């Protein structure tokens with residue numbers, strides 16, 4: 001099986017042009033086939049505010065009414081995606097920018113209303129890994145924005161961590177997949193106030209302990225839930241690391257590695 005690196009980059013890095021360029025430079029140096037999934041939640045919130053549209057997040061997920069869907073489609077599928085693709089081209093990576101609607105790569109269903117109506121938020125149903133393989137065989141590097149589509153022809157807003165996990169799991173049918181979540185800290189921290197307290201190996205029991213103690217909280221909880229799900233469903237390796245360290249994390253090891 002060929003190796004494949006699936007990398008997710010988060011909104012705090014994308015929001016910082018110098019940090020984004022450092023990340024993309026490191027990303028471009030990783031040998032072999034790779035896929036990038038980007039977030040951009042912070043920029044979407046800023047653009048929405050400029051347009052007088054209020055942001056509401058519930059459990060780390062954006063309530064997405066039609067005006068907000070227009071904003072996230074423009075910001076993730078347009079601005080952020082194309083800026084990343086252009087920078088990768090300049091770094092000699094032949095990137096192709098995609099949403100999940102493009103080439104039918106990531107199909108979702110509008111999240112059913114239970115206690116909360118999330119609006120136009122998508123839960124992923126199917127990844128067309130054969131189609132993604134086709135891009136990789138053309139030596140293209142797919143760069144996914146966190147937008148999916150439904151059989152009804154809707155665009156849907158989908159959390160980027162979840163999208164990365166779902167793509168990695170489906171690609172694991174064809175490849176030996178390493179999934180890397182990159183953000184602005186050195187890894188999962190034992191003490192969120194101490195940037196050097198990186199947990200080098202995290203298993204589900206240790207995760208549960210830190211969660212109960214409150215030392216793993218907020219956005220790190222859904223990120224780790226997605227990360228462990230990938231590990232349980234065929235992804236060979238999952239790493240959480242600083243965006244600057246992505247190449248060394250993949251090649252030598254850095255940040256936090258998840259274990260079963």
Ligand SMILES: Nc1ncnc2c1ncn2[C@@H]1O[C@H](COP(=O)(O)OP(=O)(O)O)[C@@H](O)[C@H]1O
Nearest residue numbers: 010011183187188189192215216217218219220
């Ligand atoms: N133990 C922890 N170690 C590292 N980060 C943590 C921890 N607990 C909570 N966090 C928070 O989780 C955030 C990452 O989740 P999130 O904001 O969803 O990231 P991204 O947008 O990059 O995907 C970090 O910025 C940090 O504030």
Ligand SMILES: CC(=O)N[C@@H](CCC(=O)OP(=O)(O)O)C(=O)O
Nearest residue numbers: 011039040041061062158159160
């Ligand atoms: C449904 C939902 O919440 N979608 C996310 C998609 C972007 C994202 O996940 O961006 P980060 O990785 O930068 O947080 C949102 O709109 O915020």
